[in-house]
Amino acid sequence: MLxxxxxxxxIELRTKETLAALLLLGLLTLVVLSFAFDPTSALREAAAPGxxxxxxxxxxxxxxxxxxxxxxEADCLQGLLLAPVDRGSIYLAKTAGNxxxxxxxxxxxxxxxxxxxxxxxxxxxxxxxxxxxxxLLGFAAVGTMxxxxxxxxxxxxxxxxxxxxxxxxxxxxxxxxxxxxxxxGQPFADVAHWLNLLVAFDAVFLVVGxxxxxxxxxx
Amino acid sequence: xxxxxxxxxxxxxFGRTPALDDVSATIAAGxxxxxxxxxxxxxxxxxxxxxxxxxxxxxTVRIAGLDAATHGADVRRxxxxxxxxxxxxPDLTPTENLAFYARLYRIAAPAxxxxxxxxxxxxxxxxxxxxxxxxxxxxxxxALARVLLHxxxxxxxxxxxxxxDAEARALLSxxxxxxxxxxxxxxxxxxxxxxxxxxxxxxxxxAGGRLAxxxxxxxxDASRLDSDLRRLSGRAAA
Numbered sequence: 001m002l003x004x005x006x007x008x009x010x011i012e013l014r015t016k017e018t019l020a021a022l023l024l025l026g027l028l029t030l031v032v033l034s035f036a037f038d039p040t041s042a043l044r045e046a047a048a049p050g051x052x053x054x055x056x057x058x059x060x061x062x063x064x065x066x067x068x069x070x071x072x073e074a075d076c077l078q079g080l081l082l083a084p085v086d087r088g089s090i091y092l093a094k095t096a097g098n099x100x101x102x103x104x105x106x107x108x109x110x111x112x113x114x115x116x117x118x119x120x121x122x123x124x125x126x127x128x129x130x131x132x133x134x135x136l137l138g139f140a141a142v143g144t145m146x147x148x149x150x151x152x153x154x155x156x157x158x159x160x161x162x163x164x165x166x167x168x169x170x171x172x173x174x175x176x177x178x179x180x181x182x183x184x185g186q187p188f189a190d191v192a193h194w195l196n197l198l199v200a201f202d203a204v205f206l207v208v209g210x211x212x213x214x215x216x217x218x219x
Numbered sequence: 220x221x222x223x224x225x226x227x228x229x230x231x232x233f234g235r236t237p238a239l240d241d242v243s244a245t246i247a248a249g250x251x252x253x254x255x256x257x258x259x260x261x262x263x264x265x266x267x268x269x270x271x272x273x274x275x276x277x278x279t280v281r282i283a284g285l286d287a288a289t290h291g292a293d294v295r296r297x298x299x300x301x302x303x304x305x306x307x308x309p310d311l312t313p314t315e316n317l318a319f320y321a322r323l324y325r326i327a328a329p330a331x332x333x334x335x336x337x338x339x340x341x342x343x344x345x346x347x348x349x350x351x352x353x354x355x356x357x358x359x360x361x362a363l364a365r366v367l368l369h370x371x372x373x374x375x376x377x378x379x380x381x382x383x384d385a386e387a388r389a390l391l392s393x394x395x396x397x398x399x400x401x402x403x404x405x406x407x408x409x410x411x412x413x414x415x416x417x418x419x420x421x422x423x424x425x426a427g428g429r430l431a432x433x434x435x436x437x438x439x440d441a442s443r444l445d446s447d448l449r450r451l452s453g454r455a456a457a
Contacts, residue, residue, distance in 0.1 A: 003319060003322035003323055004323075007308070007311070007315075007319045010311070010315070011308060011310045011311065014310055014311075015310050070308075073308070073309055074304050074305050074306060074307055074308070074309060074350075075302075075304035075305075075306055076306055076307070076308055078272060078300070078304070078306055079306030079307075079320070079365075080323075081271075081272060082270060082271070082272065082295055082298075082299070082300055082306070083295060083320070083323040083324060084292040084293070084295045084296040084323070084324060084325075085292070085323055086292070218274060
């Protein structure tokens with residue numbers, strides 16, 4: 001598993017294809033939506049968590065597609081499937097790689113989000129970090145799974161969000177609700193139920209993905 | 220000694236269309252077998268079933284006596300596939316690609332093994348360049364290094380000579396002959412009869428997903444096999 005993860009990270013560090021796409025789309029989303037609201041309006045502040053999650057979702061979906069498409073070049077996925085490794089561990093490695101790339105993108109996007117919405121940097125970062133990390137992990141778990149499913153379909157760029165986003169709805173709702181409450185200054189204890197939902201979502205999809213990946217990639 | 224590959228009543232359907240229909244065949248350890256047949260005869264499907272990349276609709280595949288359906292990882296450790304695609308990451312160098320596969324196959328002393336193969340296949344001058352920048356012939360040499368990395372008992376070759384120049388074909392042929400000499404069994408599908416007959420001791424002809432003929436072959440059989448194949452292609456087209 002570590003060999004596959006390291007290989008993915010090495011390719012990403014060399015090409016920066018996925019990271020650049022994630023950053024560009026995330027930045028675009030943040031800029032467009034930050035200018036959509038009146039700077040003096042209270043609505044802007046209320047909408048801020050939704051804007052951040054929208055950037056995460058749009059950029060994340062794009063990143064998922066890229067990471068699996070890389071395995072299609074020169075039929076490398078077949079090379080992985082021919083290796084004497086548990087196919088579930090291929091899924092875990094791809095999920096970990098997607099998660100790390102999305103975390104790297106958020107390290108740039110969250111400060112930009114804070115700047116556009118005029119929020120306190122450190123306070124926002126500290127309060128949002130657990131929610132964003134749990135959200136990204138779940139998003140990577142479900143996204144990697146469905147990116148593999150859509151890999152064999154013709155309109156894969158369209159299929160991935162269609163398959164993934166309805167299933168990721170609980171994660172998105174929990175992420176937005178927890179972020180909204182935490183940014184409004186509520187203590188972590190008040191959002192424990194949302195955080196628990198995120199943890200449960202992550203655990204369920206990691207296990208399901210690990211167990212089902214073999215059948216998903218099978219022809 | 221267990222056969223390198225044994226398929227028994229192998230059937231593979233795609234929807235209602237049978238790509239392989241009740242095929243039974245054995246390749247002894249160390250034997251090299253040429254797989255012939257017109258386009259659509261089921262050659263690639265047979266190779267992919269043998270490689271565990273396709274699950275049979277019916278029948279069994281055994282590699283070195285192990286059932287591929289129940290011993291997937293053990294079976295994959297014993298075989299390698301070389302086809303038109305290299306399975307190499309274009310953004311990594313040949314050395315990085317081979318080191319990656321060496322880790323997947325848990326090869327002892329992987330760096331030394333990679334260096335040996337880089338040297339043997341004449342890749343020294345290109346070892347640190349991304350695969351994306353290499354010619355088709357060089358990429359196929361790297362792919363050959365990849366399949367030899369874990370010293371498989373069985374090589375499954377699907378049109379390995381396609382797109383190669385004369386020099387690359389000669390090298391590939393030499394390296395395959397060496398591997399065969401060391402006891403590696405081979406099942407090779409190729410349209411290049413001369414090269415195939417030069418490397419293999421026996422041939423199997425598939426037609427319409429069924430095993431139409433099998434028997435020992437020699438380079439002198441080229442014209443006879445060629446006319447057999449043309450006849451089968453004509454029948455398939457009709």
